[in-house]
Amino acid sequence: MDVEHLPTPALVVDLDALADNLEKMADRWPGDTLRTHVKAFKSTALAEHIASFTGYRGFCCATAKEVRGLATAGLGRDLLLANAVVDVDVLRTLARLDEARVTIAVDSPETIAAAATAGLREVLIDVNVGLPRCGCAPEDAGPLADQARAVGLEVRGVMGYEGHLMTEADDRAGKVAEAMAILRNAHDVVGGPVISGGGTGTWDINETVTELQAGSYTLMDTDYSKAGVPFRQALHAVATVVSVNRAGGYAVADAGLKAFGMDHGLPTVVGYRIWYCSDEHTTFGPGADGA
Amino acid sequence: MDVEHLPTPALVVDLDALADNLEKMADRWPGDTLRTHVKAFKSTALAEHIASFTGYRGFCCATAKEVRGLATAGLGRDLLLANAVVDVDVLRTLARLDEARVTIAVDSPETIAAAATAGLREVLIDVNVGLPRCGCAPEDAGPLADQARAVGLEVRGVMGYEGHLMTEADDRAGKVAEAMAILRNAHDVVGGPVISGGGTGTWDINETVTELQAGSYTLMDTDYSKAGVPFRQALHAVATVVSVNRAGGYAVADAGLKAFGMDHGLPTVVGYRIWYCSDEHTTFGPGADGA
Numbered sequence: 001m002d003v004e005h006l007p008t009p010a011l012v013v014d015l016d017a018l019a020d021n022l023e024k025m026a027d028r029w030p031g032d033t034l035r036t037h038v039k040a041f042k043s044t045a046l047a048e049h050i051a052s053f054t055g056y057r058g059f060c061c062a063t064a065k066e067v068r069g070l071a072t073a074g075l076g077r078d079l080l081l082a083n084a085v086v087d088v089d090v091l092r093t094l095a096r097l098d099e100a101r102v103t104i105a106v107d108s109p110e111t112i113a114a115a116a117t118a119g120l121r122e123v124l125i126d127v128n129v130g131l132p133r134c135g136c137a138p139e140d141a142g143p144l145a146d147q148a149r150a151v152g153l154e155v156r157g158v159m160g161y162e163g164h165l166m167t168e169a170d171d172r173a174g175k176v177a178e179a180m181a182i183l184r185n186a187h188d189v190v191g192g193p194v195i196s197g198g199g200t201g202t203w204d205i206n207e208t209v210t211e212l213q214a215g216s217y218t219l220m221d222t223d224y225s226k227a228g229v230p231f232r233q234a235l236h237a238v239a240t241v242v243s244v245n246r247a248g249g250y251a252v253a254d255a256g257l258k259a260f261g262m263d264h265g266l267p268t269v270v271g272y273r274i275w276y277c278s279d280e281h282t283t284f285g286p287g288a289d290g291a
Numbered sequence: 292m293d294v295e296h297l298p299t300p301a302l303v304v305d306l307d308a309l310a311d312n313l314e315k316m317a318d319r320w321p322g323d324t325l326r327t328h329v330k331a332f333k334s335t336a337l338a339e340h341i342a343s344f345t346g347y348r349g350f351c352c353a354t355a356k357e358v359r360g361l362a363t364a365g366l367g368r369d370l371l372l373a374n375a376v377v378d379v380d381v382l383r384t385l386a387r388l389d390e391a392r393v394t395i396a397v398d399s400p401e402t403i404a405a406a407a408t409a410g411l412r413e414v415l416i417d418v419n420v421g422l423p424r425c426g427c428a429p430e431d432a433g434p435l436a437d438q439a440r441a442v443g444l445e446v447r448g449v450m451g452y453e454g455h456l457m458t459e460a461d462d463r464a465g466k467v468a469e470a471m472a473i474l475r476n477a478h479d480v481v482g483g484p485v486i487s488g489g490g491t492g493t494w495d496i497n498e499t500v501t502e503l504q505a506g507s508y509t510l511m512d513t514d515y516s517k518a519g520v521p522f523r524q525a526l527h528a529v530a531t532v533v534s535v536n537r538a539g540g541y542a543v544a545d546a547g548l549k550a551f552g553m554d555h556g557l558p559t560v561v562g563y564r565i566w567y568c569s570d571e572h573t574t575f576g577p578g579a580d581g582a
Contacts, residue, residue: 007381039549039570062571083545083571084533090298107534132566132574134534134543163569242375243398243425252425254374258330262554263568275423277554278454279330280353280374283423 008240009255013046013219017234019053021217024231026054028203029212035060035080035196037215041235042066044073050218051075060196060213064090067102076100080196082159082213084111084126084134091118105159107136109147116151123153124196127186129160129179138182142189157194158187161213166201167227173205180208200229223264237267239282250275250285299531300546304337304510308525310344312508315522317345319494320503326351326371326487328506332526333357335364341509342366351487351504355381358393367391371487373450373504375402375417375425382409396450398427400438407442414444415487418477420451420470429473433480448485449478452504457492458518464496471499491520514555528558530573541566541576 003012025034036050039062047059047070058078061067067079076097081104085091094102095118105126106112115123125145128135136144145155160183165175180197187195198206200216201224216224219235239255256277260267266274273287294303316325327341330353338350338361349369352358358370367388372395376382385393386409396417397403406414416436419426427435436446451474456466471488478486489497491507492515507515510526530546547568551558557565564578 007378042549084543085545086531086533087298111533128536128539132536132539132541133569133572137536137538240377242377242402245419245423245428247428248423250423252375254376257552257554258333261548262552263548278424281424 003238006238008238009259010238012236012238014232014234014236017220017232018049018218021220021231021234022050022053025203025214025217029214031055032058032078033211034058035078035211035213036218037062037082037199037213038066038070039063040215041219042069044069044075046218047075048073058211060215064094067094067100068097071097071100071102076102079103080124080159080213081105082124082126082161082196084108086110086114088114088118091115091120095119095121103156105134106144106148107134108144112144112148112151112153116148116153121152121154122156123148124156124159124192124194125186125190127158127160127183129162129182129197130165131161131163133161133163135160138186141186145190155190155192157192157196157210158183158190159194159196159213160186161197161199162202162206163199166199167224168201169227172202176202176205177207180206184208200224200231201227203229221261221264222268250283253282253284254280256280256282294529297529299529300550301529303527303529305523305525305527308511308523309340309509312511312522312525313341313344316494316505316508320505322346323349323369324502325349326369326502326504327509328353328373328490328504329357329361330354331506332510333360335360335366337509338366339364349502351506355385358385358391359388362388362391362393367393370394371415371450371504372396373415373417373452373487375399377401377405379405379409382406382411386410386412394447396425397435397439398425399435403435403439403442403444407439407444412443412445413447414439415447415450415483415485416477416481418449418451418474420453420473420488422452422455424452424454426451429477432477436481446481446483448483448487448501449474449481450485450487450504451477452488452490453493453497454490457490458515459492460518463493467493467496468498471497475499491515491522492518494520512552512555513559541574544573544575545571547571547573 035058037060103122106123107126126135162179195210197209198212200214217231220233239253243252272284275283326349328351394413397414398417417426453470486501488500489503491505508522511524530544534543563575566574
């Protein structure tokens with residue numbers, strides 16, 4: 001079906017831009033050095049496309065549901081749930097997945113106990129490298145690895161996400177090096193083959209990780225583009241103009257708050273100025289590019 | 292299942308608050324004077340609950356999908372699609388619904404032609420009463436009604452949504468009266484039994500409409516609450532704290548941008564201050580109530 005005949009609002013992927021992005025990333029992070037993060041796009045179809053395009057076998061997930069989705073789609077060769085989970089019932093659904101290798105991040109005695117109780121077998125020690133989110137204090141990484149091994153878990157290594165630096169304008173490379181020095185020091189104590197971390201914003205400057213957890217590079221977004229990351233926007237929302245007010249100088253399209261991610265503000269219509277979005281509408285008119 | 296045993300993130304409805312809201316609204320807008328708008332909650336289960344609780348038969352929709360959902364759930368007694376649609380294929384799916392009465396808003400020759408071509412039978416003339424969105428110029432309402440009747444459509448009346456005044460702080464009642472005077476004048480020309488409009492923010496001051504298009508009153512949200520509307524918040528997101536950083540003074544819960552509507556900013560955690568939300572996490576700590 002042609003794009004112009006799709007019922008709207010519709011999300012469309014620019015396959016040429018996607019291919020450029022996948023190739024660019026594969027040049028720098030070939031084979032299993034890239035662990036594409038699916039949290040941004042949450043699509044097993046896109047994950048399959050990436051795996052077949054580049055041969056990547058490992059994926060990174062933010063939720064248990066993403067892990068189950070990829071495993072069910074036959075993409076369970078090496079799945080990392082890069083988040084702390086304390087719900088044993090949820091973790092049991094992952095331990096029971098057929099033909100899936102599931103590794104989970106742990107950052108506390110509670111998350112280690114939950115993983116072991118649920119029957120999961122492999123973990124990474126999640127180390128806080130500066131982002132105020134999950135991750136243990138660096139000095140706790142070694143003791144937590146000991147605790148995990150004591151209850152029978154295989155510790156594959158460490159992870160640490162420098163998410164606070166993804167769009168840092170001032171000396172991004174220097175600050176990433178500092179954050180990754182924390183992760184390397186923790187890894188020296190923890191051991192194991194894996195140092196997992198990084199993202200689209202540090203894809204060209206992270207010299208530490210053995211696998212990069214990048215996801216936004218696939219489809220990108222208008223906010224990341226502003227940060228100067230050299231991947232192309234491959235995802236667009238298609239809408240139909242359903243009403244025009246010539247006297248008022250605006251038009252109304254049939255896509256709104258419920259169709260867009262609004263966490264970075266208004267969407268962008270190239271060549272126009274957006275007045276505002278409501279649930280199912282965007283009012284826009286002539287003016288400067290974007291919001 | 293107890294709330295504390297739900298897999299998280301989970302959306303939960305406070306049924307007592309919902310009942311209070313439905314009763315309060317039914318006191319002021321009984322029977323078919325209320326046309327509950329489903330765009331806010333998009334749940335046929337909740338629509339069924341409302342219909343059985345109060346006996347309302349009519350619903351207001353923002354999308355064709357909502358119309359199809361309600362009709363399929365047996366709630367098609369009187370459905371208004373209160374938006375302009377120009378896609379004839381989409382409108383045909385509504386004209387073919389069994390045992391559903393579907394009325395659609397029109398505001399242009401194009402939307403009238405689309406409705407007639409698709410085989411829909413009833414329309415309201417959507418009149419712009421000040422909100423920069425859909426709706427014809429007031430002076431065009433009569434000619435558009437004539438056009439609609441000329442192609443065999445039944446014109447049930449007019450609609451006009453004073454959405455720009457829902458949370459107006461300065462003389463809301465006076466401004467609503469001005470907007471509704473525009474709608475009454477248009478109705479004088481158009482005719483028909485229906486004057487549809489209004490919303491949760493004008494439920495107590497709109498003296499014009501024959502049916503109120505309110506939806507937010509059911510579950511409410513933190514933003515509407517700030518505007519002094521006397522309905523209770525009945526919808527909450529339940530999350531689990533999965534990581535605690537005592538030295539940093541924060542905790543991390545497993546609900547984030549993908550779980551919340553972010554169009555009015557950060558969510559609220561009563562008694563705490565939210566630092567920020569990421570895709571699947573909220574980092575929060577001690578501090579003032581809300582964001």
